[in-house]
Amino acid sequence: MIVIGIDLGTTNSAVGYVDGDEARIIPNDRGARLTPSVVSITAAGEILVGDSAKNQAVVHADRTVSHVKRCMGEATHLHLGSRRLLPEEVSAEILRKLKKDAEIYLGNEVGKAVITVPANFGEAQRKATIEAGRLAGLEVLRILNEPTAAALSYAWRHPEAKRLTVYDLGGGTFDVTCLEKTDTEYLVRSSCGENKLGGLDFDSLLRDELLKHFEKEYGFVASTDSIVLQQLSEMVERAKIELSSRESAAIALPFMGTGGQPLHLSYEARRDIFDQLIAPMIERSLKLTVQAIKESGFSRVDALVLAGGSSRIPLVQRRLGELLGLKPSGGVNPDEVVALGAALYGNMLADEQRHSGNGRRGLRDVTSYTLGVEIDAGKVAHLVRRNTPLPVDARRIVTTVADMQESVEVHVLQGEGPDVTSNRSLGRFMLSGITPARRGAARIEVSFLIDEDGIVRVSAVDTKSGRREHVTVRPVKDEQQDDAHSISDRLESLSRRIRSEMKDLVVPQELLEDIQDLLLYSDKVRSSGEESALREAEIALESIIEELISIREDIEDSSREHA
Ligand SMILES: Nc1ncnc2c1ncn2[C@@H]1O[C@H](COP(=O)(O)OP(=O)(O)OP(=O)(O)O)[C@@H](O)[C@H]1O
Ligand SMILES: [Mg+2]
The missing domain is CATH 3.90.640.10 (ATPase, substrate binding domain, subdomain 4)
Structure with a gap:
């Protein structure tokens, strides 16, 4: 089965596949190698994607959605005519079209894909991208960082280049990544970027x-x-x-x-x-480039790979030359290099599934965020530093601040700053059932596990009582152990957990229906044993638990107010 690589861009998307030893772009049904990431709906309710949607955007702006990537992962609805869609649902329309065009071109069904995202996409944006793939009927084998894909594509054809820097300036985002090629694998050494610069x-x-x-x-x-x-x-x-x-x-x-x-x-x-006009923005991108190269520890850069349409701007190329003494490496089409790299990677993954199915992926990416938890007095303890190779397993013991405290709140933060106010809150959850003790005596282990898609799972366990009841997610202990069986076990316990959470809770009808569907789906997936479907079901179940917990907290809050 062929795996396609999809560059799901802010303005344009591209699809690649591997033919023999070469990655190639799949043209769309109009013969174009790029498809505008634009979705619209006609008066008759027909969904248009790509050039047709873009062409009618001028006259029917109210029935058109462009640049959906800029709001991926946000809980906002977008208006497409009279329909209200989540960003992932709009993206799913784009993916569905790309999948269909690829199937027509290849004369074969396409079920699996690697989809790229900007390196500094956060967790919610990555999850939303996976969800978009699922809605479009694609099994998303991996979410791959765009600059990593670009580097892979270049390195594939240039074995002599060992240290690569990718400067990716597209329609909506800027990313820079340094990647090193060893004899056996590709190692991302550093990565940074800005989500709204393009x-x-x-x-x-x-x-x-x-x-x-x-x-x-x-x-x-x-x-x-x-x-x-x-x-x-x-x-x-x-x-x-x-x-x-x-x-x-x-x-x-x-x-x-x-x-x-x-x-x-x-x-x-x-x-x-x-x-x-654009100089200040370009200078910002250059500053990040200098930072990435510094953080990579490279003594020199063998190749500068330009990706993204905006990297064609002469000022960009001139300033890169002036500041870093680097000339762009030739033979790269900045519009296509990301999709080609995604296709190559998809092919590598498929090869491995065919041959061994073990964890060796030939590519190691890094996290692009620093993550931590809130500790005493609004301070932050950082557990995961930027540029840590994936997968990550980071742990830290925290404790109680009051005598006989029976629960703690774990507040997950993102950012480099020392205190909560200078970090971004990613979410919080309660761990209750802690064995009562004097303040500071309890030992609660908080762990961060980040998988190769960059999805973060946070959990907390009271080491004394072993309670981990109120964690939002269950950690993957060890990559090797995380086979279909153990995910399936986790799905079962997550489902049990959801049923028990719901017992004494009034759940809105809409959510109730979603939950019932999801529980059925999860049972189905468990009997199929398909690993990536299992993982998706797990993520979905976990987010339901989060939702139930927040409903419970809201109820508790309001009853406290009324008391
Ligand atoms: N020759 C050019 N000179 C300047 N800008 C260009 C050129 N060609 C394309 N662009 C710009 O590049 C952008 C599109 O680039 P690209 O298709 O790589 O972005 P994208 O993949 O959709 O976005 P992102 O990667 O940020 O999600 C558009 O803003 C377009 O105007
Ligand atoms: Mg792009």
């Missing part, structure tokens, strides 16, 4: 500049009309791309109606002005 931001800067000019020259104030704005955005993007190969580009908007007479607006975009 071509879209450059478009906005140029658009603002253009509107300023229009206002000064013609007294034209852009309406909030979505058609006008969409049209402007497209023209601005086209001009921006033009500026990568020319010093200036003309933007003309004839017949702009502003109530009275039609206006003919025109603007000459100039590269030097554009460079000034």
Whole structure:
């Protein structure tokens, strides 16, 4: 069975597969090698994805969703006509289209995929991406970091390059990764990035500049009309791309109606002005690049691989040269290199499943976050440092702060800062049933396990009583032991746990239905024994438990208020 590699981009997506020894791009049904990540719905309720959706975006902005990747993992609904969809549901539409086009091109069914995400995507965003794959009918073998995929693709064809730096500047995100190739595996040495830095931001800067000019020259104030704005955005993007190969580009908007007479607006975009506008952002990306190289410990860099459409901007290439003395390595198509790497990796995984099924993956990635828990007085204890190789198993003992304390709250945080306020809260859960003792006597072990998809599982156990009842997730003790059997066991206990949690709880009808479906699904998956389906079911069950716990906490809070 063929495994496809999918670069699910903010603006464009691409699909690759491995043919013999070569990774290739799969063109879509129009013959294009990139598919716009745009979804829309027609008046008749038909879902359009890609170029057709993008083409009607101007006239039907209200029925179109673009850049869904920027809100992956958020619990917001997006409006697609009269439908309200979660970001993962919108992404699933894109994936479904990519899968279908791949099947038509390959003349074969496609069931498995490796999907790439920005290196500094957080846990919720990764989970949402896996969920999108599942909804689209794909078994997601692995979530792979985009720059890692790009490095893999380059390294595959250039065995002599041992130390690679990937600079990936796309439509929505910036990532930089240093990867080292040894005789047996690829090791990611460091990785950093910014989630909201990319071509879209450059478009906005140029658009603002253009509107300023229009206002000064013609007294034209852009309406909030979505058609006008969409049209402007497209023209601005086209001009921006033009500026990568020319010093200036003309933007003309004839017949702009502003109530009275039609206006003919025109603007000459100039590269030097554009460079000034984007320079602060480019400098930010360069600073991160310097940091990544420093953290990698590389004494020199053998290859600089550029990925992402925005890496074509001449200022980017010039500044990389000036600052780092590095010239981009040739023979790389920045639009395609990520999907090709994902395909190569998918193929590696499939090979291993065929041959041995053991844990050797030939590729070791790193976490891109520092994670910790809140300890006494708003301070944070960091358990996992950035750039720790995956999978991670980090533990720490915490204790009680009051005499006879029977429960503790574990507050999971992300960030480098020393106190809670400078970190991001990722969630919290209660561990109760602790053996009562004097303050400071209890020993509660908090552990962080991060799997190779970058999914974080946090648990807490009271070492005295052995209680781990109220943990949100159950840890995977050891990679080797984490076979289908043990996941299946965990599913069973998670299901039991959910049933008992629900006993004395009033659960909203909608959630109740979801839970019942999920429990049925989980039983089905357990009898199938399919490992990745088991893992997905586990994640889903765990999040249900989280939800039930928060419902219980809300009830407890409000009854305390009423008391
Ligand atoms: N020649 C060019 N010069 C400048 N910008 C370009 C050029 N070609 C493409 N772009 C920009 O690159 C961006 C798209 O790049 P790409 O397809 O790599 O992003 P993506 O994969 O969708 O986004 P991300 O990786 O951030 O999720 C767009 O903003 C586009 O305007
Ligand atoms: Mg990309």
